[in-house]
Amino acid sequence: xxxxxxxxxxxxxxxxxxxxxxxxxxxxxxxxxxxxxxxxxxxxxxxxxxxxxxxxxxxxxxxxxxxxxxxxxxxxxxxxxxxxxxxxxxxxxxxxxxxxxxxxxxxxxxxxxxxxxxxxxxxxxxxxxxxxxxxxxxxxxxxxxxxxxxxxxxxxxxxxxxxxx
Numbered sequence: 057x058x059x060x061x062x063x064x065x066x067x068x069x070x071x072x073x074x075x076x077x078x079x080x081x082x083x084x085x086x087x088x089x090x091x092x093x094x095x096x097x098x099x100x101x102x103x104x105x106x107x108x109x110x111x112x113x114x115x116x117x118x119x120x121x122x123x124x125x126x127x128x129x130x131x132x133x134x135x136x137x138x139x140x141x142x143x144x145x146x147x148x149x150x151x152x153x154x155x156x157x158x159x160x161x162x163x164x165x166x167x168x169x170x171x172x173x174x175x176x177x178x179x180x181x182x183x184x185x186x187x188x189x190x191x192x193x194x195x196x197x198x199x200x201x202x203x204x205x206x207x208x209x210x211x212x213x214x215x216x217x218x219x220x221x
Contacts, residue, residue, distance in 0.1 A: 072158055102136075
């Protein structure tokens with residue numbers, strides 16, 4: 057099997073962490089969630105970082121975690137929803153990984169505890185801004201609206217097909 061990372065990108069609440077854990081278990085890879093890594097590194101929750109230190113500091117911490125993840129191999133990485141805002145993050149993650157955009161309908165996205173998408177209007181605006189970035193960054197688009205197993209199988213098949221040694 058390839059040592060390329062599987063990198064999951066998409067809107068907050070699109071299922072990156074859930075699918076990431078399942079993929080890692082199924083493929084025998086390690087799983088990391090960049091939001092969790094940011095929280096561990098800062099000692100604060102995501103909402104607290106935004107409230108106390110601002111979005112710019114959160115993005116700086118997020119970029120540091122992108123760099124650390126890109127330096128490792130054989131990972132399944134669930135990124136924060138805004139990871140791809142910084143093109144350097146995208147380039148780092150693509151260098152040693154295959155990026156999968158998990159697309160989910162707006163009505164199915166979770167909003168609770170997410171500082172930038174707390175209302176339907178805010179979520180719709182965030183989607184409008186980020187959708188082109190996700191599409192441009194992704195190596196593969198995965199519909200994650202209903203069947204979790206189908207999404208898993210599509211990622212696994214694509215990964216094996218496109219990373220064969």
